[in-house]
Amino acid sequence: VTDLHDWRQAQEALRLKDAELAHTTRVMTMGEITSSIAHEINQPLGAILNYGRACLRLIKTGSADLTEIADVLSAIVNDADRASAVITRVRALSKKTPPGIATLQVSDLVTDILPLVRYELTKWGIVLKTDLSPDLSSVMGDRIQLEQVLLNLVINSIDAMKKVSEDRRRLSIEARSHVSEEKPFILIAVSDSGVGLEPEDLPKLFEAFYTTKPEGMGMGLAICRTIVEGHGGRLWATRNGDVGATFQFTVPVRLEEHPPSSG
Ligand SMILES: Nc1ncnc2c1ncn2[C@@H]1O[C@H](COP(=O)(O)OP(=O)(O)OP(=O)(O)O)[C@@H](O)[C@H]1O
Numbered sequence: 001v002t003d004l005h006d007w008r009q010a011q012e013a014l015r016l017k018d019a020e021l022a023h024t025t026r027v028m029t030m031g032e033i034t035s036s037i038a039h040e041i042n043q044p045l046g047a048i049l050n051y052g053r054a055c056l057r058l059i060k061t062g063s064a065d066l067t068e069i070a071d072v073l074s075a076i077v078n079d080a081d082r083a084s085a086v087i088t089r090v091r092a093l094s095k096k097t098p099p100g101i102a103t104l105q106v107s108d109l110v111t112d113i114l115p116l117v118r119y120e121l122t123k124w125g126i127v128l129k130t131d132l133s134p135d136l137s138s139v140m141g142d143r144i145q146l147e148q149v150l151l152n153l154v155i156n157s158i159d160a161m162k163k164v165s166e167d168r169r170r171l172s173i174e175a176r177s178h179v180s181e182e183k184p185f186i187l188i189a190v191s192d193s194g195v196g197l198e199p200e201d202l203p204k205l206f207e208a209f210y211t212t213k214p215e216g217m218g219m220g221l222a223i224c225r226t227i228v229e230g231h232g233g234r235l236w237a238t239r240n241g242d243v244g245a246t247f248q249f250t251v252p253v254r255l256e257e258h259p260p261s262s263g
């Protein structure tokens with residue numbers, strides 16, 4: 001009984017330690033993309049300012065008809081929503097929240113993190129392609145942790161593409177159904193046309209503190225793998241046939257609860 005108790009405590013401690021580390025690296029990631037985040041908030045704020053001025057002008061010159069003003073106001077509301085959604089994501093990712101399993105839509109996870117890197121993608125001339133089938137099954141997982149995985153993979157891809165010629169910078173995010181050992185998963189693949197991976201680097205990528213970046217800590221992929229495996233999935237890297245690398249991970253599909261049989 002004591003053994004079992006110790007084992008449980010060890011598991012719990014490990015889980016807490018991982019969550020702690022995941023939080024620390026998440027905050028550091030936020031630090032890396034502050035200019036992108038600032039831009040994603042400033043842009044709608046600037047638009048709101050312009051719309052507001054336009055509205056005032058319409059009212060002052062008396063040339064306004066109400067439907068016109070309503071249009072401008074709804075544009076203001078949209079932009080305010082956009083800025084506020086970014087702030088909500090940043091707060092959620094920066095906060096220390098205990099892990100919690102929920103039913104999630106992979107497409108929502110992608111939509112959540114894209115605004116945080118959109119400016120970075122534009123700045124580096126990276127063409128983004130997403131292929132997220134809308135009728136994919138829901139998955140079970142911790143929203144913040146899974147967004148952290150996606151964000152890390154996307155930032156790694158962006159880094160890998162900074163060093164290649166601008167006209168070949170392409171990022172793709174795809175999700176599809178996947179079966180492994182007869183269990184249903186959703187497979188998410190982040191693929192880039194960056195510098196790619198040497199075969200001898202493949203086994204090292206997921207080791208803690210393995211980095212080829214002057215500013216890197218080498219914790220990103222180690223954390224990603226811990227998170228994904230904590231969810232019962234797998235994370236692995238492959239070299240693309242032509243250029244670049246693909247990182248893909250699986251997350252278990254949320255199984256339908258069977259209605260109680262009346263038999
Ligand atoms: N998409 C990719 N293309 C090519 N190499 C990659 C890619 N993703 C990761 N790597 C290699 O794997 C190394 C480890 O990545 P990891 O995310 O663990 O750490 P990092 O990005 O260097 O630092 P950080 O702790 O800030 O994430 C990188 O330094 C890079 O050499």
Ligand SMILES: [Mg+2]
Pocket residue numbers: 152155156220221
């Ligand atoms: Mg990284």
